Amino acid sequence: MSNVKERVGTGVGVTLILLWCLLPVAWIVSLSFKSQEAVTNGSPGFFPASGAGAGFDNYKQVLQDDAFLLAIRNSIVVSLSATILSVALATLAAYAIARLEFRGKKFVLTTALVIAMFPVVSLVGPLFDMWRTVGLYDTWWGLMIPYISFTLPLAIWTLSAFFREIPWEMEQAAQVDGATPWQAFRKVIVPLAAPGVFTAAILTFFFAWNDFVFGISLTSTERARPIPAALSFFVGADPFNRPASLLAAAAVVATIPIVVLVLFFQRKIVAGLTAGAVKG
Amino acid sequence: MTTTEARPTSHKPSKPPKAPDSDRSRSENRLALKLVALPLALMLLVTAFPMLRALYLSLFDYSLTAPDDRTFIGLSNYVTALTDGLFWRDTLITVFIMVVTVSFELVIGFAFAMVMHKVIFARGVIRTSILIPYGVITVVSGFAWQFAFSNTNGFVNSWLPFIDTDFNWFAEQGSSLVAIMASEIWKTTPFMSLLLLAGLAQVSEDMIEAAKVDGATWFQRLYKVILPNMRAAIMVAVLFRALDAYRIFDNIFVMTAGANNTESISFLTYRQVIEQFQLGIGSALSVLLFLSVLVVAAVIVKLFRVDLADARQG
Structure with missing residues (x-):
């Protein structure tokens, strides 16, 4: 008897979850098909009114916009490089944390924890000042360095949680066979750890792709400005009168890489997000 | 150790x-x-090096528009900030946003986690869709919700029967905050629900079954068995989300740019440093922001007795 009730409840719940997650996304897609005249004159409603649709005009215009294309280039270069470097460094640190006993392990973990909670904005001033002095302001490296530093904690946690699950007897066996600790790490553990590393990489990429604070503060031109910052500067300073449908099209384009990653790797991402967060 | x-x-x-x-x-x-x-x-x-530099700069009257006029003024910047109503107003708004969004996220996220825990079909679809808000750029989420609430191009006014179709959400503080918090809650609830789902998965089914056999109602099982057993997961989720919410910046920047008293403490700091080039007072605000995050963290840890190192070391 309660079984039927439970099933109905679950069905309703699933529907609500899907609506919650996808409705705003559907909305921004729908908005991106409204024509710009209709938006300027005001066209309330979820779907484009008849005659107020724009087809793919907004997308064509967005993809011909140099500022936006350069922003895509900047975002891809900066996010990918930061991801690769951060995960490479985090792999080393996470191996040490998960596997080796050493003085200062607590210190590394605490530092990572504090940095993950750090109010990013409070660094903007000093970094702005420092980067201008050393010439990193408005460059790819000027963004990559903070991205690496701020994704390291996430990557280190995720990876050390994964590394704890690895059958370490195999490393022991390699060492018994005469491998040095470094060889054991490189030849035995790296292939086993690859899935965890990959997950950490996706999460790191999300962070870098999403960053806004550094993006607007440490860049000033199209030379290095990433997508989120470019979106917010898309049309001058008036936040109340933007070409909504054009922006929506740009937003959809910026969201596509995320959707693709999620579609292919959802299982890994969930495992990574929850790894080490609950065992307490 | x-x-x-x-x-x-x-x-x-x-x-x-x-x-x-x-x-x-x-x-x-x-x-x-x-x-x-x-x-x-x-x-x-x-982090540490710039923070120390901020600590140092905060003792000066220092503006990038007149870098040569840097003068040592001791703690005056802190006095200025702490005696200015703006600082306290923005702190209050930030705390308000934090408390409201985290409460909503906790309740909705828990409901989602319960549903996902029960579901046996279409797990992949649900997992995929729940990750999309998590992955969407905050700026994009801000735009989506700003346009949704807009009275000229949005749909919220026509969908909510008790709201006048011409109602301008961005004309006053209360309704602007509602829009900002809607975007924040939408984007971060999935993350919360995933953390809670992982905690839920660790509650022993046997224990729940035993309570059921002993005649416990659904609510009793929830309050007496499930919730106490996933306390650690809940606290970690709350702590991480609360500190994240306290730093709210992107949504406010995109949706209101701080208009109608919707400025958060992060936004105030940003404005002083980047828009007005006041590095002295801006650095003082940076230090205060950092300290207030520590206070929030300390309060939550004390309140709920979370052992962070334990929780994260797994």
Whole structure:
């Protein structure tokens, strides 16, 4: 008897979850098909009114916009490089944390924890000042360095949680066979750890792709400005009168890489997000 | 934990016990330090060093528009900030946003986690869709919700029967905050629900079944069995989300740019430093922001007695 009730409840719940997650996304897609005249004159409603649709005009215009294309280039270069470097460094640190006993392990973990909670904005001033002095302001490296530093904690946690699950007897066996600790790490553990590393990489990429604070503060031109910052500067300073449908099209384009990653790797991402967060 | 003996610890059950070997443990120590050095240095370079510099700069009257007029003024910047109503108003708004969004996220996220825990079909679809808000750029989420609430191009006014179709959400503080918080809650609830789902999965089914056999109602099982057993997961989720919410910036920047008293403490700091080039007072605000995050963290940890190191070391 309660079984039927439970099933109905679950069905309703699933529907609500899907609506919650996808409705705003559907909305921004729908908005991106409204024509710009209709938006300027005001066209309330979820779907484009008849005659107020724009087809793919907004997308064509967005993809011909140099500022936006350069922003895509900047975002891809900066996010990918930061991801690769951060995960490479985090792999080393996470191996040490998960596997080796050493003085200062607590210190590394605490530092990572504090940095993950750090109010990013409070660094903007000093970094702005420092980067201008050393010439990193408005460059790819000027963004990559903070991205690496701020994704390291996430990557280190995720990876050390994964590394704890690895059958370490195999490393022991390699060492018994005469491998040095470094060889054991490189030849035995790296292939086993690859899935965890990959997950950490996706999460790191999300962070870098999403960053806004550094993006607007440490860049000033199209030379290095990433997508989120470019979106917010898309049309001058008036936040109340933007070409909504054009922006929506740009937003959809910026969201596509995320959707693709999620579609292919959802299982890994969930495992990574929850790894080490609950065992307490 | 700081001894150099290579002794087996609880989370390394696979390592067979053996006699302490000081040569080996010393080389282990050396290798570990080598592996950790560079990441640690990078993390400190971008946080500790700038933070110390902010501490130093906050003692000066220093503006980038007149960099040569830098004068030492002691703690005056802090006095200025702390006696200015703006600082306290923005702190209050930030705390308000934090409390409201985290409460909503906790309740909705828990409901989602319960549903996902029960579902046996279409797990992949649900997982995929729940990750999309998590992955969407906050700026994009801000735009989506700003346009949704817009009275000229949005749909919220026409969908909510008790709202006038011409109602302008961005004309006053209360309704602007509602729009901002809607975007924040939408984007971060999935993350919360995933953390809670992982906690839920660790509650023993046997215990719930036993309570059921003993005649406990659904609510009793929830309050007496499920919730107490996933306390650690809930606290970690709340702590991380609360600190994240306290730093709210992107949504406000995109949706209102701080108009109608919707400015958060992060936004105030940003405005002083980047828009007005007031590095002196801006640095003081940076330091205060950092301290207030520590206070929030301390309050939550004290309140709920979370052992962070434990929770995150897993």
